[in-house]
Amino acid sequence: MINTSLFTQQWFRILLALVTGACGTIAFSPYNFWPSAIISLGGLLLVTLNRNVLQASCLGFFWGFSLFGTGINWIYVSIAQFSGLPDIFNVILVIILITYLALYPMLFSILLIVLWPRVNFCRLVLGAPVLLLVTEFLRSRILTGFPWLEFGYSQIDGPLKGIAPLLGVQAITFILMVISGLSVYAIEKRRLLPAVAVLTILVLLYPLYSLHWYxxxxxxxxxxxxxxxxxxxxxxxxxxxxxxxxxxxxxxxxxxxxxxxxxxxxxxxxxxxxxxxxxxxxxxxxxxxxxxxxxxxxxxxxxxxxxxxxxxxxxxxxxxxxxxxxxxxxxxxxxxxxxxxxxxxxxxxxxxxxxxxxxxxxxxxxxxxxxxxxxxxxxxxxxxxxxxxxxxxxxxxxxxxxxxxxxxxxxxxxxxxxxxxxxxxxxxxxxxxxxxxxxxxxxxxxxxxxxxxxxxxxxxxxxxxxxxxxxxxxxxxGMTPYARVGSWPLWIFTILVGVSALVFDHFKQIKFLI
The missing domain is CATH 3.60.110.10 (Carbon-nitrogen hydrolase)
Known part of the structure; x- marks a missing residue:
């Protein structure tokens, strides 16, 4: 279990949140380093381990601020060149947007701690993917939506791309968080089996790319x-x-x-x-x-x-x-x-x-x-x-x-x-x-x-x-499975996983108390 004196300090976790948040931008074009998505999402899970709600919300916000601050700061170019506003207003507008977007990883972190307070498999591998999908859905809908930098897109040249014709890009985002959760679980519990599971998922899903539905x-x-x-x-x-x-x-x-x-x-x-x-x-x-x-x-x-x-x-x-x-x-x-x-x-x-x-x-x-x-x-x-x-x-x-x-x-x-x-x-x-x-x-x-x-x-x-x-x-x-039915199978599966993770985790807590 991770318990070094340095890692227990909040300031160090904030620094790690900033680094791993920025790392997420490298997963997207033009950098196209797809493993960086796993590192970034894993960083979000890692920094919120053994934190209370207030601490986790702070860490989720800084992670999100770093991701969007490095990933969409290009919006300043259009605002500065064409808005006609003074520079200080241009900077403020960009900061407001980045701050708003950072609220969604913050919400993710809060819900993760509230719903799954204990660090276990249910929280990292089942609950986290469900909450990520929910908060990303909200980000894509509220105030007309801004689904930019959704991590599933980073895999267009990666081993998970074959999932897209089956269930859409959101399913890739879900599986990325499963992989990230397994990675953090392996680190936290010092177990080899979750790490093997990560490699197994990547190897088994890669051949889906060879299936052509058209x-x-x-x-x-x-x-x-x-x-x-x-x-x-x-x-x-x-x-x-x-x-x-x-x-x-x-x-x-x-x-x-x-x-x-x-x-x-x-x-x-x-x-x-x-x-x-x-x-x-x-x-x-x-x-x-x-x-x-x-x-x-x-x-x-x-x-x-x-x-x-x-x-x-x-x-x-x-x-x-x-x-x-x-x-x-x-x-x-x-x-x-x-x-x-x-x-x-x-x-x-x-x-x-x-x-x-x-x-x-x-x-x-x-x-x-x-x-x-x-x-x-x-x-x-x-x-x-x-x-x-x-x-x-x-x-x-x-x-x-x-x-x-x-x-x-x-x-x-x-x-x-x-x-x-x-x-x-x-x-x-x-x-x-x-x-x-x-x-x-x-x-x-x-x-x-x-x-x-x-x-x-x-x-x-x-x-x-x-x-x-x-x-x-x-x-x-020809029609891909996603073209035929859309995201409904994914959302039904997500709801079932979320409910199962809550019930199973609650059952384990009761059993532990007995």
Whole structure:
């Protein structure tokens, strides 16, 4: 049993919590050291051994603050460059966000001590995975949700990736905590068997990766062109830049007409509302149709209503057999809007701040949660825009058995030369693996790529370069177990494990007292 004089001191445990929390960031892209996830989660369990509720809550908070402080500090880049706020406010906003996110590991630590006060197998190997899944679920839902840095994503290139098509990324997170709990149990009890169990789990689960739940359709392979415009965010929405921006995308697209069946432009590639660009879109639609090429592009839709305009972050399709006419039905409107980026919560308060600091207030409208697939060149595309690709349940709920490709268009220019776009790309890869479909991943400044049905990049463009990706993509068919039933089996299993761990631990305590 761990009981050294140094380890019993709270300050040392806080230091260890900070180190292992930061270690978690290394598990994710672009570092991709997947064992670091086990080290980090094991660190959280280790520092809370033999602590009371107050001490454990403090340690859980510092671990979370370190994880999110090192893992999502890239948010400062977008806030500092584009908010127009004084630097001190930018720093405060980032600290507030990191502090909020750290509350979830803190809650995890509190519940772990309260429900399983004794250090035993029930607490470390059964209770901890259940509580991690519950607190991560809450983090992905409360205040519109922020499921960034969920540890299951770190295994997209690890031995546990084969679990994703079966039960989804959350199941990988669950098993990672089981492995971490067994590791800490082996250290705490000085037993070899739990350590052997860790290796056994990794060895037994690794072959699942070789199971393919989909069937390629090479006879339906299609030529696709993805255009990466690399438009600087600082000038993207300037009115005088609209013509030059459209010219960049148009020149690259004209070369593909008649050669590629589908051309894809990224999120809001046309930096003006759809109605104002109606003439341009109509002419381009006719030109595309002559070459039997379709264009999928991001655009802002300013939809007139009796209460003024509703603005949508949209995807539209040009070049199909039915001539383009606003508002065409073959479109997708973004559902999950990013707080402060696309929608302003507590708008009255922020209108006051806007008047004080002279920064603009603008909110988009939500599209429906469930929307029809895009129909492009006789292919069915399940579409998402930017942040939505990390919302596994939303993507799955819009997925159909006849889906040929997944599509996401995005603009990560907000995050500069940070690790943010790489983490985003890593999570997008997980959607392909879960659902067994290739993903067309179109970005303004990178990472533009095509991801195959195993979650592996088939081809990609370098970041921060105006370039074109021409590739032949093979659609797939078939339904993975996760695509069929979602996360319900995992949650039923989680509830059963949690209840069993509580009952068994309570029974052992009674037996001990007798």
């Amino acid at each position: 069937e390629p359709q090479p006879e339906r392979a299609i030529d696709v062109t993805l255009v990466q415009g690399n438009i600087a965010q600082s000038i993207k929405w300037e009115a005088k830049q609209v013509i030059s921006t459209l010219d960049i995308y148009l020149q690259h697209t004209l070369k593909a007409i008649g050669k590629s069946k589908i051309v894809i432009w990224p999120e809001s590639a046309i930096p003006e509302n759809e109605m104002l660009q109606n003439d341009f879109l109509t002419k381009l639609d006719k030109q595309l149709k002559k070459g039997n090429t379709r264009l999928v592009t991001g655009i802002i839709d300013a939809r007139p209503t009796i209460n003024g305009y509703h603005y949508y972050n949209s995807i539209i399709v040009l070049g199909e057999s039915i001539p383009y006419r606003y508002p065409s039905k073959n479109r997708y409107n973004k559902h999950h809007l990013v707080p402060f980026g696309e929608i302003i919560p507590c708008s009255s308060l922020f209108r006051l701040l806007s008047s004080l600091f002279n920064f603009p207030i603008f909110s988009l409208s939500q599209g429906d949660y469930l929307q029809p697939q895009l129909r492009v060149a006789n292919m069915n595309l399940t579409a998402t825009i930017c942040y939505e690709i990390i919302l596994g349940s939303q993507v799955r709920d819009n997925f159909h058995s006849n889906t040929d490709f997944l599509l996401t268009i995005l603009n990560d220019a907000w995050f500069g030369h940070s690790i943010g776009p790489w983490q985003h790309f890593q999570m997008a890869r997980m959607r392909s693996l879960e659902l067994g479909r290739p993903l067309l991943h179109s970005s303004n400044n990178g990472i533009t790529a095509v991801i195959d049905a195993t979650g592996m990049p088939q081809a990609q463009l370098p970041q921060f370069k105006c370039d074109v990706l021409n590739i032949r993509v093979i659609p797939t068919k």
